[in-house]
Amino acid sequence: METLKGTDIQKAARLLKEGRLVGLPTETVYGLAANALDKGAVLSVFAAKKRPSFDPLIVHLPDISHVSRYAYADETSLRLIRGFSPGPVTFILPKKKEIPDVVTSGLPTVGIRIPGHPLALELLRAVDFPVAAPSANLFGTTSPGTADHVISSLGDAVSYVLDGGPCEVGVESTIIRCSEGDVEVLRLGGLTIEAIEEVLNKKVTRIKLSSSRPEAPGMLHKHYNPGLPVHIVDFDSLPEVPAEKRVAVISFAPREVEGNVVFNEALSKTGEVSEAAKNLFGALRRAKDSGADLIWTEWVPDEGLGRAVNDRLKRASTE
Numbered sequence: 001m002e003t004l005k006g007t008d009i010q011k012a013a014r015l016l017k018e019g020r021l022v023g024l025p026t027e028t029v030y031g032l033a034a035n036a037l038d039k040g041a042v043l044s045v046f047a048a049k050k051r052p053s054f055d056p057l058i059v060h061l062p063d064i065s066h067v068s069r070y071a072y073a074d075e076t077s078l079r080l081i082r083g084f085s086p087g088p089v090t091f092i093l094p095k096k097k098e099i100p101d102v103v104t105s106g107l108p109t110v111g112i113r114i115p116g117h118p119l120a121l122e123l124l125r126a127v128d129f130p131v132a133a134p135s136a137n138l139f140g141t142t143s144p145g146t147a148d149h150v151i152s153s154l155g156d157a158v159s160y161v162l163d164g165g166p167c168e169v170g171v172e173s174t175i176i177r178c179s180e181g182d183v184e185v186l187r188l189g190g191l192t193i194e195a196i197e198e199v200l201n202k203k204v205t206r207i208k209l210s211s212s213r214p215e216a217p218g219m220l221h222k223h224y225n226p227g228l229p230v231h232i233v234d235f236d237s238l239p240e241v242p243a244e245k246r247v248a249v250i251s252f253a254p255r256e257v258e259g260n261v262v263f264n265e266a267l268s269k270t271g272e273v274s275e276a277a278k279n280l281f282g283a284l285r286r287a288k289d290s291g292a293d294l295i296w297t298e299w300v301p302d303e304g305l306g307r308a309v310n311d312r313l314k315r316a317s318t319e
C-alpha cells in the first residue's frame with residue numbers, strides 16, 4: 001500500500017480516531033502522531049519506530065486551555081507556556097491519570113507541547129483527544145524535515161502524512177522542567193536557552209547526558225545515526241584517510257576541501273546558526289545518499305540554535 005501525503009485535515013483526523021498513525025508537520029521536525037488515549041495506537045508508534053519502551057512520547061495539545069486536563073502545571077511552567085507556546089518547546093509536568101502509562105513509559109510525568117505549525121494546530125483542534133508524537137523516523141536515526149523523509153523512513157507504517165512543507169526550525173523541541181521556580185533544560189532544541197533566560201531574568205540549569213540519570217530517558221549519547229561514520233574535524237588540519245575513501249563534507253560555512261570529496265554542502269550560506277539547524281538533518285541524509293563512505297563535519301558557533309546543532313553532531317559522531 002502506498003502512503004499518501006496531502007493537506008486533508010479531516011482525513012488525518014479520521015485516521016487518528018481509527019487508531020492509525022499520521023505524519024504530523026511541526027515547526028521542529030515531522031512527528032509520528034497517534035491518539036494518546038488509545039493504548040493500541042500508542043503501542044504501534046513504538047513498533048513502527050522500533051523505539052524502546054523506556055523512551056516516553058511527547059503529548060501535543062492545541063492550546064494552553066487543554067493543559068490542565070492532562071497535567072499539573074506550576075506557576076513557572078505556566079508563565080513559560082504562555083510566553084513560548086505555540087513553539088519549539090516541551091514542558092515536563094506531573095501527569096494526570098487521563099494519560100496512559102504507555103505514553104510516558106511508566107513515568108509520573110508527561111512531556112507537553114503546543115506545536116507552532118498551522119496544519120498541526122488545525123489537526124489538534126479537529127480531534128477531541130491529545131496526540132502523542134515522537135519524531136517520525138526509525139529510532140536512533142536522523143529526524144525527518146519533510147513529508148518525503150517520513151515516507152522514506154517509515155513507509156506503510158504511517159497511513160497518511162499531512163504535508164506542511166519543510167520544517168522551519170529543523171531540530172527537535174527544547175525540553176524543560178521547572179522545579180520550585182528553577183528551570184532545568186533536559187534537551188537542547190528549537191527554543192534557545194538565551195530566550196528562556198531573558199524571560200526568566202535568571203540562569204537555567206543544563207542537565208548533562210548520563211546513562212545513570214533517569215531524568216531524561218531517551219537522551220542517549222549515541223543517536224541521530226545517519227548511516228555513515230561521522231567525524232568532527234578541523235578543516236584546516238584534516239585527518240589522513242585512505243585515498244579510495246569517498247568523503248562527504250558538511251561544513252558550517254561554504255569551503256573548498258581537497259581530497260576524494262564526493263559531496264560538499266554548507267549548513268549555512270550566511271553564517272547563521274538558525275540556518276544550520278534547519279539544514280542539518282537534510283544534509284546528513286543527502287550525504288548518506290551521495291555514496292560517500294564517511295562524513296567530515298565541524299562544530300558550529302556554540303550559541304543560540306548552534307548549541308542544539310552541536311548537541312546533535314556530537315551524538316551523531318563516531319568518536
Ligand code: AMP
Nearest residue numbers: 056109110111134135172216217218219
Ligand atoms: P522525540 O523523540 O523527539 O519526540 O523526543 C522525546 C523525548 O522527550 C524522549 O526521548 C525523552 O528524552 C523526552 N521526554 C518525553 N517525556 C518525558 C518525561 N515524562 N520525562 C522526561 N523526558 C521526557
Ligand code: MG
Nearest residue numbers: 134135143172
Ligand atoms: Mg526522536
